[in-house]
Amino acid sequence: MDRAFKLGIAGLGTVGTGVVRLLSEHADLLAERSGRRIEIAAVSARNPARDRGIDLSGYQWCEDPVDLASVDGLDAVVEVIGGTDGPALDLARASLDAGRSFVTANKAMIAEHGLALAESAERTGAALAFEAAVCAGTPILQTLREGMVANRIDRIEGILNGTSNYILSAMERSGEDFAETLAEAQRLGYAEADPALDVGGGDAAHKLAILAALGFGLKPDFGSVEVEGIRDVRAADIAQAERLGFVIRLVAMADLERREDAPARLLQRVRPCLLPADHPLARIDGPTNAVLAQGDYAGPILLQGAGAGSESTASAVVADIVALARGDARPAFGVPASSLESAESADSGSREARYYLRFVVADRPGVLAELAAAMRDARVSIQSLIQEGENLGNGEDTGEAGIMIALVTHKAPARNIRDALHRLGDSPSIVETPLAMPLLMN
Amino acid sequence: MDRAFKLGIAGLGTVGTGVVRLLSEHADLLAERSGRRIEIAAVSARNPARDRGIDLSGYQWCEDPVDLASVDGLDAVVEVIGGTDGPALDLARASLDAGRSFVTANKAMIAEHGLALAESAERTGAALAFEAAVCAGTPILQTLREGMVANRIDRIEGILNGTSNYILSAMERSGEDFAETLAEAQRLGYAEADPALDVGGGDAAHKLAILAALGFGLKPDFGSVEVEGIRDVRAADIAQAERLGFVIRLVAMADLERREDAPARLLQRVRPCLLPADHPLARIDGPTNAVLAQGDYAGPILLQGAGAGSESTASAVVADIVALARGDARPAFGVPASSLESAESADSGSREARYYLRFVVADRPGVLAELAAAMRDARVSIQSLIQEGENLGNGEDTGEAGIMIALVTHKAPARNIRDALHRLGDSPSIVETPLAMPLLMN
Numbered sequence: 001m002d003r004a005f006k007l008g009i010a011g012l013g014t015v016g017t018g019v020v021r022l023l024s025e026h027a028d029l030l031a032e033r034s035g036r037r038i039e040i041a042a043v044s045a046r047n048p049a050r051d052r053g054i055d056l057s058g059y060q061w062c063e064d065p066v067d068l069a070s071v072d073g074l075d076a077v078v079e080v081i082g083g084t085d086g087p088a089l090d091l092a093r094a095s096l097d098a099g100r101s102f103v104t105a106n107k108a109m110i111a112e113h114g115l116a117l118a119e120s121a122e123r124t125g126a127a128l129a130f131e132a133a134v135c136a137g138t139p140i141l142q143t144l145r146e147g148m149v150a151n152r153i154d155r156i157e158g159i160l161n162g163t164s165n166y167i168l169s170a171m172e173r174s175g176e177d178f179a180e181t182l183a184e185a186q187r188l189g190y191a192e193a194d195p196a197l198d199v200g201g202g203d204a205a206h207k208l209a210i211l212a213a214l215g216f217g218l219k220p221d222f223g224s225v226e227v228e229g230i231r232d233v234r235a236a237d238i239a240q241a242e243r244l245g246f247v248i249r250l251v252a253m254a255d256l257e258r259r260e261d262a263p264a265r266l267l268q269r270v271r272p273c274l275l276p277a278d279h280p281l282a283r284i285d286g287p288t289n290a291v292l293a294q295g296d297y298a299g300p301i302l303l304q305g306a307g308a309g310s311e312s313t314a315s316a317v318v319a320d321i322v323a324l325a326r327g328d329a330r331p332a333f334g335v336p337a338s339s340l341e342s343a344e345s346a347d348s349g350s351r352e353a354r355y356y357l358r359f360v361v362a363d364r365p366g367v368l369a370e371l372a373a374a375m376r377d378a379r380v381s382i383q384s385l386i387q388e389g390e391n392l393g394n395g396e397d398t399g400e401a402g403i404m405i406a407l408v409t410h411k412a413p414a415r416n417i418r419d420a421l422h423r424l425g426d427s428p429s430i431v432e433t434p435l436a437m438p439l440l441m442n
Numbered sequence: 443m444d445r446a447f448k449l450g451i452a453g454l455g456t457v458g459t460g461v462v463r464l465l466s467e468h469a470d471l472l473a474e475r476s477g478r479r480i481e482i483a484a485v486s487a488r489n490p491a492r493d494r495g496i497d498l499s500g501y502q503w504c505e506d507p508v509d510l511a512s513v514d515g516l517d518a519v520v521e522v523i524g525g526t527d528g529p530a531l532d533l534a535r536a537s538l539d540a541g542r543s544f545v546t547a548n549k550a551m552i553a554e555h556g557l558a559l560a561e562s563a564e565r566t567g568a569a570l571a572f573e574a575a576v577c578a579g580t581p582i583l584q585t586l587r588e589g590m591v592a593n594r595i596d597r598i599e600g601i602l603n604g605t606s607n608y609i610l611s612a613m614e615r616s617g618e619d620f621a622e623t624l625a626e627a628q629r630l631g632y633a634e635a636d637p638a639l640d641v642g643g644g645d646a647a648h649k650l651a652i653l654a655a656l657g658f659g660l661k662p663d664f665g666s667v668e669v670e671g672i673r674d675v676r677a678a679d680i681a682q683a684e685r686l687g688f689v690i691r692l693v694a695m696a697d698l699e700r701r702e703d704a705p706a707r708l709l710q711r712v713r714p715c716l717l718p719a720d721h722p723l724a725r726i727d728g729p730t731n732a733v734l735a736q737g738d739y740a741g742p743i744l745l746q747g748a749g750a751g752s753e754s755t756a757s758a759v760v761a762d763i764v765a766l767a768r769g770d771a772r773p774a775f776g777v778p779a780s781s782l783e784s785a786e787s788a789d790s791g792s793r794e795a796r797y798y799l800r801f802v803v804a805d806r807p808g809v810l811a812e813l814a815a816a817m818r819d820a821r822v823s824i825q826s827l828i829q830e831g832e833n834l835g836n837g838e839d840t841g842e843a844g845i846m847i848a849l850v851t852h853k854a855p856a857r858n859i860r861d862a863l864h865r866l867g868d869s870p871s872i873v874e875t876p877l878a879m880p881l882l883m884n
Contacts, residue, residue, distance in 0.1 A: 022592055022739055032659075032777050033591055131589075137740030139589025146588065147573075147581025149475055150464055150760035217474075280746070283725055297464055297757035298579030298747060304722070305743040315739035318592035328770060335474050 002036040005325035008068035010091055011081035012045035015105055015132075017052045018314030019078060023321075024054070030318070034325040038318075042071045069094035076101040076127075076324050078317060084108040092117055092128075099124035101329070103320045105132035105313055111206035111222040114213065118337040127329040129320035134207045135160065135289040137315030138305030144215045144293060145334040151295030153215040155255045157440075160207040160270075162287035162307040163198035164230050164250040166190045168238070168272075169285045172247065177235045190287055200229035201270040204252045208268055212254035214333050215293060217341060218266060224345045228271040232435050237358055240386055240406045246274035246356075247282045251440060257346060266343035267351070274356050274439045349415030353438035354383065357409065357417070359424075360402035360432035367429045371405065378420035381410040402431040408439070444478040447767035450510035452533055453523035454487035457547055457574075459494045460756035461520060465763075466496070472760070476767040480760075484513045511536035518543040518569075518766050520759060526550040534559050534570075541566035543771070545762045547574035547755055553648040553664040556655065557782070560774040569771040571762035576649045577602065577731040579757030580747030586657045586735060587776040593737030595657040597697040599882075602649040602712075604729035604749040605640035606672050606692040608632045610680070610714075611727045614689065619677045632729055642671035643712040646694045650710055654696035656775050657735060659783060660708060666787045670713040674877050679800055682828055682848045686798075688716040689724045693882060699788060708785035709793070716798050716881045791857030795880035796825065799851065799859070801866075802844035802874035809871045813847065816869075820862035823852040844873040850881070 007023075009016055023030065023038055031037045042060040044067070062068055065087050068077045077095045079102065081088045088106050092113070095102045097120055104110065110117070110130045121128040131141045135158075144153065159165050163185065170181050182199065185191035197203045205225040213220035230250050241248050251273040257265040275282040280302050284290045289307025294300050306312040323330075333340055361367045368385075375382055385407045409417070417436050424430055449465075451458055465472065465480055473479045484502040486509070504510055507529050510519045519537045521544065523530045530548050534555070537544045539562055546552065552559070552572045563570040573583045577600075586595065601607050605627065612623045624641065627633035639645045647667040655662035672692050683690050693715040699707040717724040722744050726732045731749025736742050748754040765772075775782055803809045810827075817824055827849045851859070863876050 018739075026592060026594065029594065030592065032781055137590075137592075137737070138743055139585055139740075142589050143581055143585065143745075146765065147584050147761060148579075148757070149764045150468060150472065150579075150757045152468065152471065295579070295757060297460075297753045297760075298581075299751075299754055301580055301745070301747040303585075303743070303745050306741045309741075311739045312741055315590070315592045315737060318739075319589060322591045323588065326772075330768075339474055 004037040004039045005034065005075045006039050006041040006073055007076055007078055007321065008042040008044070008071055008074045009040055009078045009080070010044045010065035010068055011079065012043060012052055013080065014310040015080040015313045015317070016045065017054055018310035019080065019317050020054050022314045022318050030322060034322045036325055038321060038325055041074055042068055044068055065091050066094050069098050069100055074100060076103055076321065078321065079104040079106060080317065082106055084112055089113060093120065096120040096124060096126050096128060099126050101127040101324050103129045103317055103324070105130070105317055107133040107203070107206040107210065111209040111220055114210065114220045114332065115337060115340070118332040121332060122337055127324055128332040129324065130210070130332070131320050132313045132316035134210050135291065135305065135307045136309060137312035138289055138303060138307065139316065139319065140211065140291045140303050141214055143301065143303050144211065145330065148293060148295045148298055148301060151297050153293050153295055154258070155294040156211050156215050156291060157251060157253045157281060158208070158211065158291035159249055159281055159284045159289055160204040160252045160307065161198050161201070161250055162289055163191045163195060164204070165284060166287045167199065168230060168233065168248055168250065171235050172238050175235050175239070178231060178233060199231055201227040201250065204250060204270045208252040208254055208270060211291065212266065212268055213340065216254070216256045216266070217335055217339070218343050219340045221266065221268070221343070224266070225268040225270060226348055230272050232433065233272050236404055237406070237435065240358070241274050241356065244274070244386065244408070245277055246439065247277065248272055248437065249275055249281055249284065251275070251281065256343065264341065264343045265346035267346035267348055269348065272437050274437055276441065279440065349413060349418070351414050352411045353414070354411055355409045355417050356406065356437045356439060358404065358406040358435045359430060360404055362429050362431055363401060363403050364429070368405065370427060370429055371424065374420050374423040377423060378416045380412045380416050380420045383408045383410045446479040446481045447476065447517045448481050448483040448515055449518055449520055449763065450484040450486070450513055450516045451482055451520045451522070452486045452507035452510055453521065454485060454494055455522065456752040457522040457755045457759070458487065459496055460752035461522065461759050462496050464756045464760050472764060476764045478767055480763060480767055483516055484510055486510055508532050508536050511540050511542060516542060518545055518763065520763065521546040521548060522759065524548055526554050531555060535562065538562040538566060538568050538570060541568050543569040543766050545571045545759060545766070547572070547759055549575040549645070549648040549652065553651040553662055556652065556662045556774065557779060560779040563774060564779055569766055570774040571766065572652070572774070573762050574755045574758035576652050577733065577747065577749045578751060579754035580731055580745060580749065581758065581761065582653065582733045582745050583656055585743065585745050586653065587772065590735060590737045590740055590743060593739050595735050595737055596700070597736040598653050598657050598733065599693060599695045599723060600650070600653065600733035601691055601723055601726045601731055602646040602694045602749065603640050603643070603692055604731055605633045605637060606646070607726060608729045609641065610672060610675065610690055610692065613677050614680050617677050617681070620673060620675060641673055643669040643692065646692060646712045650694040650696055650712060653733065654708065654710055655782065658696070658698045658708070659777055659781070660785050661782045663708065663710070663785070666708070667710040667712060668790055672714050674875065675714050678846055679848070679877065682800070683716050683798065686716070686828065686850070687719055688881065689719065690714055690879065691717050691723055691726070693717070693723065698785065706783065706785045707788035709788035709790055711790065714879050716879055718883065721882065791860070792855050794853045794855050796853055797851045797859050798848065798879045798881060800846060800848040800877045801872060802846055804871050804873055805843060805845050806871070810847065812869060812871055813866065816862050816865040819865060820858045822854045822858050822862045825850045825852045
C-alpha cells in the first residue's frame with residue numbers, strides 16, 4: 001500500500017465534524033478503496049476548546065486556517081468554513097497557488113470564484129474538487145462530468161434547495177401559508193434562523209451556476225441567473241394548482257442554445273413553477289434534492305437524494321478526497337479552464353409558456369374587466385379563469401380587503417406577461433403584488 | 443495533447459454501430475474531455491458487407507473477433523457481441539491475459555465470469571470496465587463505486603428490466619392481460635421475439651448480481667439470485683393492487699447482513715412485488731430503469747434513466763473508454779478482486795413481509811374454508827380478504843371454470859407462505875397455480 005494521504009481540515013462545524021467522523025469510522029474501507037490510508041494531520045477551527053464529541057488530540061492545530069496551505073506534508077486541504085469570500089477564499093487561493101489540492105463544500109465561493117480558482121489549480125498542477133457544493137452527498141457533479149461524459153447536455157432542471165422544497169411540500173399537506181410553514185420548518189431544523197438565501201432562491205442559484213458550467217462546458221456565470229423565491233406563494237395558489245393537476249416547486253433550470261459561428265445562448269433561472277403531476281420533479285417531496293439532465297445519447301437522467309446535512313455532505317467531501325488519494329485529478333469543470341466557453345445571456349422575455357397568474361384585488365365592480373383589458377393590451381390570451389372571489393383577508397401591500405382571482409393563460413412570451421403585470425402596476429384595484437408562475441410541461 | 447487512444451471494436455450490431463456513431467459525432471468533445479483523441483483502429487463483425495449506415499472503410503477488419511486481442515497498437519478492446527460464453531468470453535480472456543484493457547456491455551458474461559476476468563485484469567495490469575452492462579447509459583456502477591465511495595451500502599433495490607416494466611405499466615393503463623400486452627410490446631419493439639430472459643427475470647438477475655458485488659464489495663454470485671418473473675401477473679392482480687393503493691413492479695433487491703466474526707449474509711431476489719404509491723420505485727413507468735441504493739452517510743440515492751437502447755448503451759461504453767483514455771484504471775468491482783468477500787446466502791424463508799395471495803378456485807362450496815384452513819395450519823394470518831368471486835374464465839392449469847380469491851396476509855415469514863401454498867398444492871379446488879407477491883414498504 002502507498003504511503004498515507006494526509007489532510008488538513010479547515011472548519012469543524014457540523015460538516016467538518018461529519019468528515020472527521022466518516023474518515024475515522026470507515027478508515028479501513030476507505031484504505032481498501034483508495035489503495036492507501038487517509039489521515040488527518042492538521043485542523044483549524046474558531047474554538048479549539050469546544051467539545052465536538054470527536055478526538056482531535058492527534059492533529060496539529062492552526063490558529064489561522066490559511067496556515068493549512070503551508071503546513072508541511074499535507075496532500076490536500078479540505079475547506080468547510082463557508083462564505084463567499086473571507087478566510088475560505090483566502091485559504092483556497094493560498095492552497096492552490098502553493099500547488100496543494102483543495103476540496104470544498106462551498107457553493108457560494110465556487111459559483112462566484114470557481115473559474116479563477118480552477119485557473120490557479122491548473123497553473124500549479126493542484127486539483128480543485130467541490131462535489132459537496134451541489135446536492136451534498138448526491139453525486140450530481142460526478143454524474144454530469146464522468147457518467148454522462150459522452151453526451152452533449154443542453155438542459156438541466158433541478159430541485160436544488162431542500163428548505164424551499166420542504167416548505168412547499170408542507171404547505172401542500174397542511175394548507176397553511178408560507179409564514180406559518182417557515183416558522184414550523186425553523187422549529188424542526190429544516191430552515192435556518194435567517195432563511196433568506198434558501199427561500200429567496202440564492203442558494204439554488206449558486207448550485208445552478210455550478211451545474212450549468214460543468215454540464216455545458218461554460219465559464220460559471222452566477223451573475224446572470226434570474227432568481228425568484230417562494231415567499232409570495234400562497235396556500236391558495238397550491239390548492240389552485242392541485243385542482244389543475246399541478247404541484248408548485250422551486251425549479252432551477254438552465255438551458256443552452258448552441259449556434260453556428262456565434263456564442264451560445266444560456267438561460268439560467270430559479271423560480272417557482274407549476275409542474276404537471278407526471279413530471280419527474282413533481283414527485284420530489286420534503287428536503288430532497290433532484291436533478292434531471294438531458295443527454296443527447298443517454299437521454300434524461302434523474303438523480304435524487306439528500307441535499308444537505310452533516311453526514312450527506314461528508315459523504316461527498318470524502319468521495320472527492322478518495323479520488324485525489326487514488327491519483328485522479330480531473331479539471332474542476334470537466335475540461336481545462338481555458339477551454340470553458342463564454343455564453344451570451346439568452347433573452348428570457350422571448351421564452352413562451354403558459355402562465356398561472358394570481359391577483360388579489362379589491363372587491364368592487366369592474367376589476368375583472370380591468371384585468372382582462374390589461375391582458376388583451378399586452379397580447380396575453382386567457383385560457384381559463386380558474387377562480388374568482390375567494391376572500392383572502394387584507395392585502396399585504398395595501399391593507400385593503402382583497403379577493404383572489406387566478407387564471408391560466410395560453411402560451412405567451414414572458415415579456416408579454418411582464419407587460420400585462422406592468423400595466424396593472426398602478427391600479428388601485430390591485431391590493432397585493434400579483435404572482436406569475438410558468439407551467440413547465442413534461 | 444497525448445497521442446490518440448486506439449480501439450478495437452468487436453460486434454457491429456445496434457450497440458456497436460451506436461458506439462461508432464457516438465465516437466465520430468462527438469470526436470472533438472471527447473478529445474477535449476479526455477485530453478487525447480479516441481480513434482477506432484480495428485473492428486470485427488459477422489458480416490463485413492452489411493450496410494450499417496456508417497463508414498467503416500478506415501478500420502482494419504478482423505474475421506475472428508479474438509484477433510482483436512493481438513492487433514498491434516490497440517489501447518483497448520470493446521466487446522458488444524453479447525452472450526455469456528462463446529466469442530465474447532474468448533475475446534475477454536485473450537485481451538486481459540495479453541494485458542489489453544477491455545470494455546464490455548455484456549451483463550451475462552460479467553455476472554457469471556466477472557470475478558475470473560477481474561482477476562486476469564489485475565494479474566496483467568489491464569483494466570476491465572462494464573458500465574453499460576447495468577442500466578445502459580444510466581451511470582449506476584459509477585455512482586456506487588465513485589459517487590458513494592465513502593459509504594457502506596447494505597441495500598440496493600431496482601427496476602432493472604425495461605421490458606418487464608413496460609409491460610406492467612402498459613397492463614396498468616389498458617387493463618389487458620400479460621399475453622396481449624407482451625404481443626403489443628413485441629410489435630412496438632419494447633420486447634424481443636424471445637422474451638424469456640426479460641419477463642422471466644433472468645436479465646434483471648444478471649444486473650442485480652453485478653450491482654450487489656460492486657455495491658457490497660462481494661464476489662459476484664449470480665447463482666444464488668432467487669428469480670421469479672412476471673408471466674403469472676394478471677390484469678386482475680394489478681387492479682386489486684391499485685384498490686389497495688399499490689402498484690406491481692418487478693423489483694430486484696439485494697441486501698447484506700454484516701456479522702461480527704462470521705461471513706455476511708446476502709439475499710438477492712428478483713420478483714414481482716406490490717409497492718405503495720409513495721415508494722420511489724412505484725413511479726417508474728414504461729421502459730425506464732431505476733436503482734435505489736442506501737448509503738450509511740449519503741442516505742438513499744435514486745438514479746433513474748433509460749435501461750436499454752443503442753444510444754444509451756453507447757453513452758456508457760464511451761464513458762468507460764474516456765476513463766481509460768484519461769488513465770483511470772479502477773479495480774473492476776471497486777476494490778482488488780482478492781479483497782472481494784464471500785457471503786453466505788441468507789435464508790429467504792425467514793424474511794417477514796405482508797403478502798398478496800391470489801387464487802383461482804373452483805366455484806363450489808367450501809373452497810374458502812379450505813384456503814383459510816391451509817393458512818391457519820401454516821400459521822399465516824389473513825389480514826383482509828380483498829376480493830372473492832370475480833369470474834376469470836377457465837383456469838390455466840386445469841381448464842376448469844375458476845373464480846378469483848385475493849387476500850392480504852399479516853406479516854409472515856416467507857416459508858410459512860410457501861407452506862400454505864404447498865398444503866393447497868394438490869387440492870382439486872385450485873384451478874391455477876396461486877400467485878404470492880410481497881408488499882414492500884417504504
